[in-house]
Amino acid sequence: MQFTRTEMLPPRAPPVSQSGALKWVRENLFSSWLNATLTILSGLVVYSLVKLSAPWLLHAVWNANSLSECRSVIAANFGPDAGGACWAMIRARWYQWIFGFYPPEVYWRPILNFGLLFVAMAPILFSDNLRGSVKLVGVVAALTILGLALAQGSWGLFALLSAIMLVSLAVAAWAPRYLLIATVLYPFATVWLLWGGSIWGPLLALAGFALIVPVYRALSPRFGLVVATTGGVIVASLWWFVLQGYVADALQTAIPLGIVAVESDKFGGFLLAFLIGVSSISISLPIGILLALGRQSNMVLIKALSVGFIEFVRGVPLITMLFTASLLLQYFLPPRVQFDLILRVIILVTLFSAAYNAEVVRGGLAALPKGQSEAADALGLDYWQAQRLIIMPQALKVSIPGIVSTFIGLFKDTTLVSFVGLQDPLRGITSIVRADIDWKGIYWEPYIFVAAIFFVACYGMSRYSLYLERKLGTDHR
Amino acid sequence: MADTALKLSDDVAVQITGMNKWYGSFHVLRDINITVQKGERIVICGPSGSGKSTLIRCINRLEEHQQGSIIVDGTELTSDLKNIDKVRSEVGMVFQHFNLFPHLTILENLTLAPIWVRKIPKKEAEETAMYFLNKVKIPEQAQKYPGQLSGGQQQRVAIARSLCMKPRIMLFDEPTSALDPEMIKEVLDTMIDLAKEGMTMLCVTHEMGFAQAVANRVIFMDQGQIVEQNEPKEFFSNPKSERTQLFLSQILGH
Ligand SMILES: Nc1ncnc2c1ncn2[C@@H]1O[C@H](COP(=O)(O)OP(=O)(O)OP(=O)(O)O)[C@@H](O)[C@H]1O
Ligand SMILES: [Mg+2]
Numbered sequence: 101m102q103f104t105r106t107e108m109l110p111p112r113a114p115p116v117s118q119s120g121a122l123k124w125v126r127e128n129l130f131s132s133w134l135n136a137t138l139t140i141l142s143g144l145v146v147y148s149l150v151k152l153s154a155p156w157l158l159h160a161v162w163n164a165n166s167l168s169e170c171r172s173v174i175a176a177n178f179g180p181d182a183g184g185a186c187w188a189m190i191r192a193r194w195y196q197w198i199f200g201f202y203p204p205e206v207y208w209r210p211i212l213n214f215g216l217l218f219v220a221m222a223p224i225l226f227s228d229n230l231r232g233s234v235k236l237v238g239v240v241a242a243l244t245i246l247g248l249a250l251a252q253g254s255w256g257l258f259a260l261l262s263a264i265m266l267v268s269l270a271v272a273a274w275a276p277r278y279l280l281i282a283t284v285l286y287p288f289a290t291v292w293l294l295w296g297g298s299i300w301g302p303l304l305a306l307a308g309f310a311l312i313v314p315v316y317r318a319l320s321p322r323f324g325l326v327v328a329t330t331g332g333v334i335v336a337s338l339w340w341f342v343l344q345g346y347v348a349d350a351l352q353t354a355i356p357l358g359i360v361a362v363e364s365d366k367f368g369g370f371l372l373a374f375l376i377g378v379s380s381i382s383i384s385l386p387i388g389i390l391l392a393l394g395r396q397s398n399m400v401l402i403k404a405l406s407v408g409f410i411e412f413v414r415g416v417p418l419i420t421m422l423f424t425a426s427l428l429l430q431y432f433l434p435p436r437v438q439f440d441l442i443l444r445v446i447i448l449v450t451l452f453s454a455a456y457n458a459e460v461v462r463g464g465l466a467a468l469p470k471g472q473s474e475a476a477d478a479l480g481l482d483y484w485q486a487q488r489l490i491i492m493p494q495a496l497k498v499s500i501p502g503i504v505s506t507f508i509g510l511f512k513d514t515t516l517v518s519f520v521g522l523q524d525p526l527r528g529i530t531s532i533v534r535a536d537i538d539w540k541g542i543y544w545e546p547y548i549f550v551a552a553i554f555f556v557a558c559y560g561m562s563r564y565s566l567y568l569e570r571k572l573g574t575d576h577r
Numbered sequence: 578m579a580d581t582a583l584k585l586s587d588d589v590a591v592q593i594t595g596m597n598k599w600y601g602s603f604h605v606l607r608d609i610n611i612t613v614q615k616g617e618r619i620v621i622c623g624p625s626g627s628g629k630s631t632l633i634r635c636i637n638r639l640e641e642h643q644q645g646s647i648i649v650d651g652t653e654l655t656s657d658l659k660n661i662d663k664v665r666s667e668v669g670m671v672f673q674h675f676n677l678f679p680h681l682t683i684l685e686n687l688t689l690a691p692i693w694v695r696k697i698p699k700k701e702a703e704e705t706a707m708y709f710l711n712k713v714k715i716p717e718q719a720q721k722y723p724g725q726l727s728g729g730q731q732q733r734v735a736i737a738r739s740l741c742m743k744p745r746i747m748l749f750d751e752p753t754s755a756l757d758p759e760m761i762k763e764v765l766d767t768m769i770d771l772a773k774e775g776m777t778m779l780c781v782t783h784e785m786g787f788a789q790a791v792a793n794r795v796i797f798m799d800q801g802q803i804v805e806q807n808e809p810k811e812f813f814s815n816p817k818s819e820r821t822q823l824f825l826s827q828i829l830g831h
Binding site: 324469471472474475477478479480481482485489490493494497572 | 637639658662665666668669670672674676677678679680689690693694738739742
């Protein structure tokens, strides 16, 4: 049975699999009796759904001033028993779902703010993909300018705001690094643009962050990292909660600079949902990461605090927290600080999703081999360097699907703020519009409209997470 | 004892005196005394679970000891973070499973610590990295990711990564035991080169050929204790203790 190969085999192409539509159908839809039955059943379900909704969608009316007018148009065109969608009410009242009761003469402020949101996010979303970020900023700049053109305002204002968007586009294309400045300033710009009033408040709040750095630098060599960080945060908080108000007032009297103020109760609709959603999403991720690290810490106090917080928040319904928040925050904060309702809600929703994010990130941390942090230690990296450069990039990559799920959940949960009297798009605005004499009795159309917008936003997040996974998946693990 | 150690510190690289360590109630290292001179190459061997990894990991404080003292290059390891940082920046370590950073390219793996810990400019760090990649004979892999390299290549990258920090002492924890036989040699050759250049090395390994070729001393451990230490020739040809004889017959026997 002796065998010696005299010639090595050359590589061959893999066998070509047979193809064709019929073959595909047979293999995937009718491969067995069970499969065939299921295929026919689902076909019937789809058919009856289409049959039910098609006439309603096809008989849609876009031009009418009230529901009764809608109905008479449908009856005239399609017979007395025909049903049809009355999209006319969306046409008549869409702006209320978008802006709530925000004054129409300053719609340019939320529009500009929404456009700048994407400018600020571009360097983070597409960190090393210049083309992606230019495309995003380009499309957004075009849409924002279009939106501004449709909004009320003087030509001078329109020119100025368009220039801002075009400059952002230029920066994105030629000096993408500087876009990060927009990212840092964006939160302060948002507060000022949306609520208006004196510019000194947001500027001085920004100065508070600048205080943390020198305090940290001064303390860290002698007392170590934890004391230095805490010290920095305490000094900054003193500034924000005690001093800042007086200084801002003084400056405003000396040098009055500002735009018309808009009260919080004017906010509503998707303006409100996006405001709460975006702020909570962006703040909750870093807090969640810190909580996850705290939970793994071997400092007993920090660990206990993190675990306690996470378990408490996950054990209590968001609505309960929204209700009690107004009371609790009033107790804990100094009397001079008047806490805006929207701000309160943002803080709570943020903490809520931070707890969930912490657990998702913890899962990612647990998936990392212990050798990674050991190698970082052995190379002499300190704790934060190791976390930032070695641990988090890998742990977050594993956690992306979970984190995005949390974010999508959070965004949809923003509708719960209707329980504390804010006008969310779903319950708040919709019930206001439906209470209108003209549109009384309308049912499906507003919900479909609101659902569609939510769907677009959530689907966008989900697609982005797939993109991110694909991009990070290139490291050949 | 500590006093004399500090005085001797000019030519002593590592001085371990009366060191004990427990995992919970399990006494994993018992009364360890080792002095390593600068430029000395020491091989540590012993059966599985005898505490070799634990011992070597104590030297750069990946594990904490509870009793006795460890002085590395004149710095005593205590809970003082500054001392730990100082020791870690002078001691390189190579692990059994390489522990390269999978999300970074080979070049980034090599330049990361020099840039962030030693604060060396990126360009200079990259030059140093290429120098050491040349030395371990894989400069052409610089832009790849660890997952694209063979085990032997990964381990050589790991050695180069430690060398980029210009350490004075190198620790190896079974660097070849996760490798296929044909890759073991390339890693051992790299280590032999390093030994020839006078690097102080402590190496946990069962590669007895390597021990005979480069070691000044072989330390045999069992049950958390140093059972025997001797220069390699004597150690292999004339083991004193029964345990050593048994161990040697097992690993050399087949
Ligand atoms: N983190 C830990 N907690 C508890 N016990 C541990 C821990 N790490 C190791 N041990 C135990 O300590 C003993 C020594 O372990 P160590 O890893 O140092 O052995 P080793 O000599 O390196 O063995 P090997 O040749 O298998 O690597 C073993 O009995 C092991 O089970
Ligand atoms: Mg071991």
